[in-house]
Amino acid sequence: MSGFLHSGRQLAPLAWPVFVGQLAVLAFNTVDTLMLGRLGSQALAALAVGSAAYVTIFVGLMGVVLAVGPLAGRQFGAQNLPAAGAQYLQAQWLALLLAMPGMALLAWPEPFIRLAALEPAVADAVRAYLRPMAIALVPALLFTAYRGFNTAVSRPKAVMVLQLGGLLLKVPLTALLVFGAGPVPSLGPAGCGWATATVMLLQWLVAREILKRDTFYAPFRLSRWRDSRPHAAALKNLLRLGVPMGGSILVEVTGFTFMAFFIARLGATAVAGHQIAVNLVSMMFMLPMALASAATTLVAQALGAQQMRDAQRLGRHALIWGLLIAALMGGALALLREPVVNLYTSDATAAAAAIPLLVWVWFFHMGDAVQTVAAGVLRAHHVATLPMVFYVIALWGVGIGGGYHLAFGGAGALGFWWSATFGLLLAGALLAALQLWVERGLLRPQAG
Numbered sequence: 001m002s003g004f005l006h007s008g009r010q011l012a013p014l015a016w017p018v019f020v021g022q023l024a025v026l027a028f029n030t031v032d033t034l035m036l037g038r039l040g041s042q043a044l045a046a047l048a049v050g051s052a053a054y055v056t057i058f059v060g061l062m063g064v065v066l067a068v069g070p071l072a073g074r075q076f077g078a079q080n081l082p083a084a085g086a087q088y089l090q091a092q093w094l095a096l097l098l099a100m101p102g103m104a105l106l107a108w109p110e111p112f113i114r115l116a117a118l119e120p121a122v123a124d125a126v127r128a129y130l131r132p133m134a135i136a137l138v139p140a141l142l143f144t145a146y147r148g149f150n151t152a153v154s155r156p157k158a159v160m161v162l163q164l165g166g167l168l169l170k171v172p173l174t175a176l177l178v179f180g181a182g183p184v185p186s187l188g189p190a191g192c193g194w195a196t197a198t199v200m201l202l203q204w205l206v207a208r209e210i211l212k213r214d215t216f217y218a219p220f221r222l223s224r225w226r227d228s229r230p231h232a233a234a235l236k237n238l239l240r241l242g243v244p245m246g247g248s249i250l251v252e253v254t255g256f257t258f259m260a261f262f263i264a265r266l267g268a269t270a271v272a273g274h275q276i277a278v279n280l281v282s283m284m285f286m287l288p289m290a291l292a293s294a295a296t297t298l299v300a301q302a303l304g305a306q307q308m309r310d311a312q313r314l315g316r317h318a319l320i321w322g323l324l325i326a327a328l329m330g331g332a333l334a335l336l337r338e339p340v341v342n343l344y345t346s347d348a349t350a351a352a353a354a355i356p357l358l359v360w361v362w363f364f365h366m367g368d369a370v371q372t373v374a375a376g377v378l379r380a381h382h383v384a385t386l387p388m389v390f391y392v393i394a395l396w397g398v399g400i401g402g403g404y405h406l407a408f409g410g411a412g413a414l415g416f417w418w419s420a421t422f423g424l425l426l427a428g429a430l431l432a433a434l435q436l437w438v439e440r441g442l443l444r445p446q447a448g
Contacts, residue, residue, distance in 0.1 A: 077304025085220030292376030
């Protein structure tokens, strides 16, 4: 028990700033949901599909860029600070390269619109929302590299402060652009997109200034011209780990974003209820995600320092902490689902569509927590390809495939949530077993 509590004390200082910061990032979508909820189900439906399209593209690319975390974390653990800094510089180039195709997909969202089978008015609102979000993608990915590097070198508070500052600006700017005031017209869903793009750009510019001026970063030599240019070998190394990482995260996220596209076919009310439920579950997910980030950092640093026993202890205890916390949080939301949903909307039909979905949240969240923490620990071991295969089977095969069959077989949106819950539980079991296997030395950790 003392070892378990000691691991918790090690994980907490790295986890809580990530949790607060990512909660602030998620609150961007919460702010959009709350404000557009006042405009009715059509505005919420446009946000649900538009944000699902953006998240699908951003999160997949983000996962590739975040390979900087395990790689820089090992160098930091080995006390090779210039090498850790070089990983960050190359991650910046990778972010810029990946942003180009991502922007093109967001600027032409017709595949997502057709997949959701939207009515013309909602489709136009989705296009208007995604135009500024295409611009936001560049600073968002650059900031992702900054976030991954700072977490790897045990400095997550620097990221948290910027994320909280971004939220403070996002709230009034979104209200102004969504509802309009004086000479500023009401832009509806498009206002949410322009507010996010503005905040992301300012957030990245401030991050650049911090890297230049804070003496903490001097030993990492981030101003070196030679290492600031793109290097094929370094980019290939990032991609070797980053592509399966990004693939895993993409499969995980599309397991939920595609739910929005298919549920949109059931009507604006169904997808509005789904949007509320997804936002609540996403907020809860931030805590296991923060714990996974802390576990990735500490396990990678322990491996870099050749402290194998500590790496094993931290990985296993992080998994148990994640399951315990998820059981408590999921149970609380399941019990309080009606008053919580009523905070989101005064539309009785949207609320009635959301409340039944949260009945499954308890098991859903526990499966989500276990798979997230286990995946984070495995990335520290540079094991990423097999987890991606597990995600495809569990989240696409069971979650989306089974959900489509149930939803359009008469179960409606609830059918997707049933299947998603079983898919997450399966993914959690497979990844936890793989983590224990790796830690016991029965599977040799290898890049990719």
